[in-house]
Amino acid sequence: MKVLLVGSGGREHALAWALSQSPLLTKLYCAPGNAGIAQVAECVAIPATDFEGLAAFATTKRIDFAVIAADAQLVGGLWDVLEDAGIRCLGPSKMAAVLEGSKGFVKDLCVEAGIPTAAYRRFTQPGPAKAFAETLGYPVVIKADGLAAGKGVIIAASKDEADKAIDFMFEGGFGDSGAEIVVEEFMEGKEASFFALSDGTNVIPLAGAQDHKRVGDGDTGPNTGGMGAYSPAPVLTPDLETIAMEQFIKPTVVAFAAKRRPYMGVLYLGLMITKSGPKLVEYNCRFGDPECQVLMPRLKSDLLTALVAARDGKLTPLEWRDEVALTVVMASKGYPGTYEKGHVITGLEQAAKLPGVTIFHAGTEKRGNDIVAVGGRVLNVTATGKDVAEAQKRAYEAVNLINWNGAFFRRDIGWRALKR
Ligand code: AMP
Ligand code: GLY
Numbered sequence: 001m002k003v004l005l006v007g008s009g010g011r012e013h014a015l016a017w018a019l020s021q022s023p024l025l026t027k028l029y030c031a032p033g034n035a036g037i038a039q040v041a042e043c044v045a046i047p048a049t050d051f052e053g054l055a056a057f058a059t060t061k062r063i064d065f066a067v068i069a070a071d072a073q074l075v076g077g078l079w080d081v082l083e084d085a086g087i088r089c090l091g092p093s094k095m096a097a098v099l100e101g102s103k104g105f106v107k108d109l110c111v112e113a114g115i116p117t118a119a120y121r122r123f124t125q126p127g128p129a130k131a132f133a134e135t136l137g138y139p140v141v142i143k144a145d146g147l148a149a150g151k152g153v154i155i156a157a158s159k160d161e162a163d164k165a166i167d168f169m170f171e172g173g174f175g176d177s178g179a180e181i182v183v184e185e186f187m188e189g190k191e192a193s194f195f196a197l198s199d200g201t202n203v204i205p206l207a208g209a210q211d212h213k214r215v216g217d218g219d220t221g222p223n224t225g226g227m228g229a230y231s232p233a234p235v236l237t238p239d240l241e242t243i244a245m246e247q248f249i250k251p252t253v254v255a256f257a258a259k260r261r262p263y264m265g266v267l268y269l270g271l272m273i274t275k276s277g278p279k280l281v282e283y284n285c286r287f288g289d290p291e292c293q294v295l296m297p298r299l300k301s302d303l304l305t306a307l308v309a310a311r312d313g314k315l316t317p318l319e320w321r322d323e324v325a326l327t328v329v330m331a332s333k334g335y336p337g338t339y340e341k342g343h344v345i346t347g348l349e350q351a352a353k354l355p356g357v358t359i360f361h362a363g364t365e366k367r368g369n370d371i372v373a374v375g376g377r378v379l380n381v382t383a384t385g386k387d388v389a390e391a392q393k394r395a396y397e398a399v400n401l402i403n404w405n406g407a408f409f410r411r412d413i414g415w416r417a418l419k420r
Contacts, residue, residue, distance in 0.1 A: 003304065004058050004087075005030045005041065006048050006078065007069035010329075010362035010380040011289035014296040015069060015303070016041045017360065022304035029061065035371045036361025051078050055085040063087050065308055069292075074265070074285050075101035075147055090307045092265040092285050096256055099263060100285040103152075103182045104145045110280055113255040115248055117280040118272075120184035126170045132183050133162045139186040144169050146177030150225060155186065189274035191281065192235045193291060194244040196269070197306065199315040200262030203253045205245055207298060207320055208236035209291040210416060215336060217412045224336045225377060228413030230326040230388055231294040234420050235273065243278055244269055252283070264310055293360050293380045294325040326391035327360070327382040328399050328413050333406035335376035343405040344370045345378070351398040356384045356391070359398070373404050381409075388417040 001024045005016055013036045020028055020040040031054060033043030046053045048070065058066060066089040068078050077094035091097075098105045104122040109115070119136065122145070123129035133140045133156070142165040144152035152174050156162035169178030195206035210233035215221040236244070248269055256263040268284035268291075287295065296303070301318040309315045332339035345364065348371060352359050360382055363375010381399045385391035392414040399409055 001025060001064040001304065001308075002027045002061060003029070004054070004061070004063045004066040005069065006054060006066065006073060008032050008034050008037070008048065009069075009289055010360045010377065011287055011292040012069045013037050013360040013362070014293040014380070015067060015287070017358065018296040018299060018303040019067070022302050024302070024304050024308070029057075029063070031057065034361045035364040035366040036359070038366065048073055051076070051081045054078065055081050055087070058082060058087045059085050065089065065304070065311070067307060069286060071097075071100050071147055071284060071286050088308070088311050090265055090311055092263055093261070095261040096263040096265070097285045098261070099252075099256070099267065099283045101147060102145055103143050103282065104180060106283055107182060107184070109252065109255050113251040115251055115280055116277060118185040118187050120182050122180060122182055124180050126166050129166045129181060129183050130163050133166070134159060136183070136185050138162065141184045141186050142166055142169065143182040143184065144174040144178040145180040145182060146174075148174040148177040150223070152177055187272040187274050187279055187281070189272045190235055192233055192240070192271045192273060193288060194236060194241065194249075194269045194271065195287065195291070195295060196245065196249045196267045197310050197315065198253045198263050198265065198267060199310045199313045200264040201253070201257060201313060202315045203245075203249055203267070204315050204317050205241065206266070206318070207231050207295055208233040208241065209288065209294055210235065211288060211291055212410060212413055215410075217410055222336055224331075226288065226290045227329045227331070227410045228327055229288070229290045229294045230324060230391065230414050230417060231291070231298055232324065234417050240273070240278060244271065247278075248280060290327050290329055290380050293327045293382050297325040297358060297382060297384050298323060321384075323384045323386065324388050324391045325382060325384045326388060326395050326414050327380045328395045328409050329362070329377050330379040330381060330399060330402060330407055330409045331377050332363075332373050332375070333408055339376050340406055341372075341374045343373050345373055345402065345404045347401040347403055351381065351401040354383075354394060354398050356394045357398045358382045373407070378404075378407070388414045392418070
């Protein structure tokens with residue numbers, strides 16, 4: 001099969017790496033890709049935002065299957081554009097991507113389907129939103145309804161902060177994403193992420209993973225896209241995985257089908273394990289980044305076969321390796337704020353030779369014979385091992401061989417699992 005993968009981050013490199021090992025694959029293209037993806041795929045200079053350009057390329061090259069990795073493209077309807085052009089493609093469709101594209105839609109669906117989640121209401125005006133926040137007490141959670149590049153959730157500690165957050169959103173602080181907002185109860189507990197794959201009717205579990213959102217050691221500093229991850233996540237016990245499937249994911253897929261928006265694609269479930277049981281925090285309609293980078297090394301079954309089966313309504317369970325995978329994100333100084341670009345990365349080849357180590361590129365570019373850092377998140381140094389301690393040791397041995405001017409990383413990825 002000729003496959004087109006859309007995207008350019010570390011998640012996309014992990015997907016390209018797994019797709020490139022498929023016995024079904026004859027040719028892999030990635031648009032636009034990065035320097036790491038170029039090692040396993042032919043990169044084509046079409047931006048992920050150019051839907052018509054992607055459809056034209058896929059048609060010309062007679063692409064058999066396309067994989068869309070990012071929320072912006074799925075929520076924006078790239079699946080529909082490619083399928084309309086006759087290209088089979090991993091979803092969800094635009095109508096089903098509301099799973100991530102509208103927080104209010106998902107909250108309403110939880111109520112209808114009996115899925116546990118925080119108390120909430122939806123608002124289009126600041127006054128009633130502020131009044132409702134007051135009835136919930138503080139801290140309170142204010143969410144822009146639509147996609148906001150991962151920044152649309154504000155946890156307000158006081159009335160003053162909540163009122164400001166509500167005004168900020170309605171004044172266009174997150175653009176159109178904040179034209180409607182959700183005000184919800186603050187939940188206390190431990191967070192866990194679980195992934196599943198649906199063909200619209202059947203849904204199979206993938207695996208759990210733990211992200212590290214804050215930029216600094218000990219979970220300090222501003223939020224990022226994720227500074228490291230590991231899988232499996234011990235916080236997700238086998239019992240909790242069963243609950244995640246039976247009480248959250250399956251009812252969600254059933255509810256989408258009932259609404260004539262069959263959900264085909266990856267479901268990324270964010271749970272809060274509270275004193276009164278697990279509750280839904282949010283859903284995403286895709287693999288996480290960097291969570292995907294620790295799921296792919298553990299997947300024993302063929303990824304492409306599974307994704308095509310999801311598209312064609314023929315999903316069957318997958319096999320996973322017992323090993324732990326852990327990834328450390330190496331970023332450029334200043335991330336998640338502004339950072340310098342163009343510094344040459346050294347030590348990549350040596351680090352990649354270490355046992356169990358795979359390096360996924362996020363923000364890299366090839367310039368002559370050099371690989372240079374061009375993103376905030378630059379590399380995902382990933383290792384497998386018999387347990388978290390071994391995977392962590394191997395990943396950091398590799399990290400310590402790699403450098404560029406301004407490189408930094410968290411030194412404690414995996415701490416929660418090791419503390420248990
Ligand atoms: P994001 O991934 O940017 O949507 O941010 C969502 C994060 O906000 C979650 O990972 C939680 O840490 C936090 N969060 C969202 N909703 C709640 C809630 N109701 N109670 C407590 N924390 C929440
Ligand atoms: N790592 C969090 C996300 O992909 O949304």
